[in-house]
Amino acid sequence: MSSKLFFASSIDVPSVPTQLMTVDSLANLVPGNDYFFKPDVSSQAKGCFILTTTKEGLFHSTSKDGVVRVDGKQAVIDFLLGLSKNLNYLQQPRLVMPPEFADICDNDEVVVVRIVTLKVAGGFMVWRANVELPISRKVFIRPYAINVDSGAIPQLDGKVLQEWQAIKVLVTYAHQQVIDLNAVGWDVALTDKGPLLLEGNINWGTNLMQSEKRGGLVDAMYLQMIEGLNPGRDSL
Structure with missing residues (x-):
């Protein structure tokens, strides 16, 4: 789970095409396409670059934060190869946000849903979720809570995610493939081609999942997970 490349190559769900950035992969960049580069081990978009x-x-x-800019094909390739001397970098196509968010975002960067699933005695369930709207030239995002039953986003005038039920199926199936983990924070990219799994996170951001009056972590669903870990014992 800590290696984004290993995760992308081993998980059997619709996911963002991901490959290791190499001299050969950079030599085969297709003019007219856009790309996204990120460290294999990173968080909060640190060290990420967009190539147009x-x-x-x-x-x-x-x-991603707009601070570093490099122009020219060879200069860009040399710069990216320089980054990979100390870290493995991954190469992905740049994703395009779906039209349903074009009227509420001031940029065209990808919209991500962070969904936490729990392993419980009866299987796996979606527990809490946020939609993360991108801010132009910033590594951080604006999170808004999602009603996990309906896919509605109360703070966005009750906007409902169009493919919410399919997204829930996607992440619960993904959790079945890492059954040793009891709670996973999945990042699902909302794209013009439908939802695609980006990655899974062990450290999924406890603070944000308690925001917008959702209360603390230990609710009825969370207790179901604890009871599944200790069958026959008092979970409290």
Whole structure:
């Protein structure tokens, strides 16, 4: 789970195409396509870069926070290879947000849903979730709580995620493939081609999952998970 590359290659669900960034992969970049590069082990978009290209062969790379900018194909390739001297970097296509969010975001960066699933005695369940709206040139996001039953987002005028039920099936099936973990925070990218799994997180952000009057972590669902860990014992 800590290695994004291993996770992407081993999980059997619709996920974002991911490969190790190498000299060969950079040599095969297709002009006119955009890409996203990130460290294999990272969090909060640190060290991530967006590469935009044109069919005419113009290359432009910008760090997620907008601080670092590199122009020119060879300069971009040399820069990215330099990053990979100390860390394994991953290469993905740049994702496009779905039209349903175009009217509430001031940029075209990917919209992510963070969903926590719990392993309980009867299987796996979706516990809490946030939609994370991107902020242009920032590594942090604006989180809004999702009603896990309906997919509604109260703070966004009750907007309902169009493929919420399919997303729930996606993450609970993913959790079945890592059954040794009792709680996982899944990142699902909402794209113009439908929801795609980005990654799973062991450290899934306890503070945000208690925000917007959802209360503390130990609720009825969480207790079901604890009871599943200690069958026949008093979970309190």
